[in-house]
Amino acid sequence: MTPSGVTSADGSGLPSQPLIAVDVVPMRWSAEGLAVGVARREFEPFAGRFALPGVLLGAGESLDDAAARALRTKAGIGRERVRHRFQIGAFDGPDRDPRRHAISIASAAVIDPAAEPATDDLRWEPVTEVPSLPFDHDLLVAETVRQLRTRLWHDDAVTRALTGPRFSTPDAVRLTAAVTGEEVHQSNLRRSLAAHAGLSSAPAPESAGRGRRPLVWAWSD
Amino acid sequence: MTPSGVTSADGSGLPSQPLIAVDVVPMRWSAEGLAVGVARREFEPFAGRFALPGVLLGAGESLDDAAARALRTKAGIGRERVRHRFQIGAFDGPDRDPRRHAISIASAAVIDPAAEPATDDLRWEPVTEVPSLPFDHDLLVAETVRQLRTRLWHDDAVTRALTGPRFSTPDAVRLTAAVTGEEVHQSNLRRSLAAHAGLSSAPAPESAGRGRRPLVWAWSD
DNA sequence: ACAAAAGTGTTGTGGTTACACCCATGA
């Protein structure tokens, strides 16, 4: 931002700075549960292994664009399938890249689970059994889940992205259990949904199973 | 993290990346209230104006080291006076630097108010009346205050850094009012302090004013 | 008719707020 002893700075001479990676933690909620998207790495290091999608930040590129590029080029996930994205922090653990010092600006992205191609190069791992990942990606996943826990039902944008536009009461119970790890009483959760401004309940659209038809909730606007 | 069309990457050829600034929001709590530290800029752009201390991240430099360097070289605040530091996020508003696209990794630092030199190049502005700052620094200050609000009395490290090692009950009331903007009942706050593991109350050390001597709280460990 | 699944009602509890009152201190 200002010339200093450490950099040559100022546009003309290229400053000598660490690599900046933009990593994304793709999250998906579906009937199969809460899952993390990992993609097979094409290049070294760790070529062939699965890891979170990430790219090096380009000159003039915004964080948002870089995250979208990571999802598209590394995981084949287009922007239209990203329901919401939020930053989880900047990480600079010394061992995060074996090649050289690098800093990661990481974010979580909630992905629309509809019409998943399920290629050989993108796997959705259940959040409870994510295999060990290279770099510091285990840490990024843990931090993402921690933040989801605090934001679910408190941050509308995140919650709406996870549920999708419509969801039933038992869906909400399952989602809460998957995110927090704790069972919630359906009756109490239902009450808080009814109290939630921004949610409206449709009566009961179609039959789904044996018992009584659940209420279906829709986000207003 | 991996070669891509946008970068030349990989150690030998320098990648073309945006400037990475590390900005710090110095916060101080004292008898005068809650204040933000702003330093006079020595170089362009905005030379002569007051702004938050910030430096360009150096190669091989950790975020922690860069933040410490910003505080030391731009605001004359040594590491021993930094009680606590925490990240508030990465910012990339397009207008944040008039020269070129730059990204800021920002953190808040709680500074020991003891023995403040109060030079001509460092000013402590009351948090309620911070003047408009260059770059996106207004945003960084707002985000810092927002985070302090949620962390006070919930995040021990932050709270301890603000209060210092010892503080009286009325100190706690004033601190809470300064951070949240809301008045709290001393009686209730006192109760929650008593319930707080990690705080112990000393009886009543010395006289300070007219009324009854307040309890003084000390952080254990 | 029965079992399954979801909605409804009720009770208890912990934490928070508000406020009246008591106690210590200095002038």
Add this chain to the structure above:
DNA sequence: TCATGGGTGTAACCACAACACTTTTGT
């Protein structure tokens, strides 16, 4: 002894958890 300022007690309230009970649906 009085004003000042902090501590103590207590009642009202609210959010939430737990659980019993009722209603709807498919077989």
